Amino acid sequence: MYExxxxxxxxxxxxxxxxxxMATLVIELxxxxxxxEEIEVISIPGVTSFLATASKVGAxxxxxxxxxxxxxxxxxxxxxxxxxxxxxxxxxxxxxYNPKSxxxxxxxxxxxxxxENIEERIAxxxxxxxxxxxxINITTTTxxxxxxxxxxxxxxxxxxxxxxxxxxxxxTGKVLTPRGYLKKYDMDGELx
Numbered sequence: 001m002y003e004x005x006x007x008x009x010x011x012x013x014x015x016x017x018x019x020x021x022m023a024t025l026v027i028e029l030x031x032x033x034x035x036x037e038e039i040e041v042i043s044i045p046g047v048t049s050f051l052a053t054a055s056k057v058g059a060x061x062x063x064x065x066x067x068x069x070x071x072x073x074x075x076x077x078x079x080x081x082x083x084x085x086x087x088x089x090x091x092x093x094x095x096x097y098n099p100k101s102x103x104x105x106x107x108x109x110x111x112x113x114x115x116e117n118i119e120e121r122i123a124x125x126x127x128x129x130x131x132x133x134x135x136i137n138i139t140t141t142t143x144x145x146x147x148x149x150x151x152x153x154x155x156x157x158x159x160x161x162x163x164x165x166x167x168x169x170x171x172t173g174k175v176l177t178p179r180g181y182l183k184k185y186d187m188d189g190e191l192x
Contacts, residue, residue: 018043058175122141
């Protein structure tokens with residue numbers, strides 16, 4: 001007779017396991033196979049490249065944001081396009097994961113086309129954040145549009161952050177999306 005053996009194992013995923021990571025597949029498979037009572041899943045949070053990048057460049061994520069993957073392997077391209085358009089129209093700060101690969105470029109081209117319909121914004125392109133070969137480029141949406149598919153900093157493993165219309169650079173070059181405190185309160189903390 002078969003007796004279950006208790007074993008511990010780990011599945012490692014970069015960033016946060018729940019942001020385009022492996023937690024979804026593991027939980028879905030356990031549910032699909034009816035193994036919820038037999039397998040305990042402990043998901044340990046990590047730091048997404050979106051949040052790691054934000055910390056490296058200043059304070060760009062102080063208002064509402066959206067994180068969108070441009071990979072159309074599991075998500076219909078029309079849904080991706082709709083999410084990008086709605087996020088830009090809503091003036092969200094947007095994190096773009098999986099912008100383009102060597103063979104999968106249409107979602108990125110559609111993203112660039114959507115950027116043409118908004119005023120210029122600060123854009124951040126980041127790769128290998130927190131690693132030895134970390135590269136972060138603070139640029140603009142105009143730069144992304146102009147360089148198109150040939151942008152040397154954009155690849156499948158790149159994160160692109162498109163800031164909202166309130167985002168600005170500080171005098172020292174930090175990216176800042178003001179939360180609105182100084183519009184509501186004076187420097188003594190009193191309501192204006």
